[in-house]
Amino acid sequence: MDKNLLVFVTVVEQENFSRAAKELHMTQPAVSQYIRMLEEDVGTRLLERTNKYVRLNKAGEVVYHHAKEIIGLYTKMENLLDDITNKAKGILTIGASYTFGEYVLPHIIAMMQNKYPGIQPTITIGNTAHITELVLTHQLDIGIIEGMMNGVHLEKTPFADDQLYIVASPNNPLTTQPLIKKQDLEQSMWIIREEGSGTRESLENLFAELTIKPERTMKFSSTQPIKEAVAAGLGISLLSKWAIQKELKHHELIILPVEGTPYHRQFSYITMSPFQTKALKLFISLLHDSDLSESIKRKI
Known part of the structure; x- marks a missing residue:
């Protein structure tokens, strides 16, 4: 993966070169050098810098949006390759709309962790529109939604x-x-x-x-x-x-x-990639578990 993009995204999200350097375990001059190389590659400045903040300009917004998508795809590729020879493990990015995410998903994650401790779930909770957008831009492996955005053509699979x-x-x-x-x-x-x-x-x-x-x-x-x-x-x-x-x-x-x-x-899930990691397949199998509903109700 292009290290310049990873450093750039970290600086944007940390809003500070020093915090980004700490997050990446790098020196601040090294972080600055990566940003300069990226700006030279694309031929324009991407960040507005002052002593107090670092902000995206218009060009930076374009690069940031696509960099997030590129990093998401690269991570997914690494997980798929790792699956070929290893057991289910690694990061699984899950998004869910509020009702499912706040009241049902935590119980499913607990079940998954008990059975497959090598899987490392990261959870994003938002409304249906937000979760759908993150799936579309490859920032989530799977999204669980209650409705569907108008004008978005994504296959959704009902499960509950x-x-x-x-x-x-x-x-x-x-x-x-x-x-x-x-x-x-x-x-x-x-x-x-x-x-x-x-x-x-x-x-x-x-x-x-x-x-x-x-x-x-x-x-x-x-x-x-x-x-x-x-x-x-x-x-x-x-x-x-x-x-x-x-x-x-x-x-x-x-x-x-x-x-x-x-x-x-109906609650439904959406995915973008035609390939699924072992971790994602196991999570989907839990969603389809016929005994899941009653099991969760007893815990709520």
């Missing part, structure tokens, strides 16, 4: 069913109503996820199916603050059964009996 329910605080007046009307839902404050989230996509699909247009919404960027907001009585939301196990058990949240719920969706 998910059920989403409309939930409220036990003190919400809707919890005492035997029948919740369309008007009740439209007049309630809805606590929602940001655009690009799989849960947001599911909510919009449910709104369309129920033909409702909420009058008020409040947006949060992850599931945990949504649960806290709903439990505090700020409004209602649509959340995965995986995410609300503990809150239901402790009566902090109540499922509202709304016609058309639970809303069903």
Whole structure:
């Protein structure tokens, strides 16, 4: 792999030549020399330097984006070659959208580590749009998502069913109503996820199916603050059964009996490379494990 690119990416991410040198176990002058050689190779400056910071310029942004992709592909190639003669081991880069990543994935990783301690997983959690982008640019070996970005042509493989329910605080007046009307839902404050989230996509699909247009919404960027907001009585939301196990058990949240719920969706995984390392194959086999769902539910 081109050492110039590795040094460049490290400087950008550390935002400092000294920190990059420490990370790479090099001297600062050596780091500076690698950056100069890269800039000479591409024929332009890539970084804006001051005594306080190091920042990308426009050309640097282009090089950084592609350098990350090149490094990701090179690492994947090394892992595949290593697999030919060795047992499953090495780095496995996994991305997951928030619901799966926060409430299900940790249990799967624990199972994998018990069986295959040589595999070194690194985890990235983000919304569906972010995880899809990282898979597309070869920065992740696999992405687990709840929805799909519009206009992105990636084959996705469903592996587990998910059920989403409309939930409220036990003190919400809707919890005492035997029948919740369309008007009740439209007049309630809805606590929602940001655009690009799989849960947001599911909510919009449910709104369309129920033909409702909420009058008020409040947006949060992850599931945990949504649960806290709903439990505090700020409004209602649509959340995965995986995410609300503990809150239901402790009566902090109540499922509202709304016609058309639970809303069903599937967790799916996406990959880019036609070749799979042993580590990735083993991880995918765990995702497809028919006993996985019940095993995890007992732990949550």
